[in-house]
Amino acid sequence: MTTALADHVQESTQTAGSRPFGAALLVAGVDPTRSVSTPKRGTDEADGTGHLFEVEPGGTPYGWQAVGIGDATSDLRERLEDVLETTPTDELTASDGVSMALGALAKTDNEPNPSAYECLTIGRGSATARRSTAEIADVLENVAS
Incomplete structure (x- = not known):
């Protein structure tokens, strides 16, 4: 495709x-x-x-394995590569991936705003899930601490 x-x-x-x-x-x-x-x-x-x-x-x-496009692409890709160098990707869960991606995104954004982000995980069949703004805010709070 x-x-x-x-x-x-x-x-x-x-x-x-x-x-x-x-x-x-x-x-x-x-x-x-x-x-x-x-x-x-x-x-x-x-x-x-x-x-x-x-x-x-x-x-x-x-x-x-992980990528971002748009503003600050090169910085975001560097941060994702840093995380992937120390984390075996075959052991990542969807939740791990969400934390990794949102954490890297938050570090490239001067003022992370959960309502400005979208997060979708894709799985087999109907296992696709869009994270709510509240869920994104929770993840951002956890990766910041």
């Missing part, structure tokens, strides 16, 4: 100087045909493996 999207975006740039989409896109999903066995989670049969891709405005796709 990401390749098809990136190809479409890239084809739209064939006109000189044209970047009709004008923004990077984040594409996330779960491959239901793959499974991951970890000490923290145990062995699951075909539990699905999460994937995260960025598609640049020119149509180039990149795969990531």
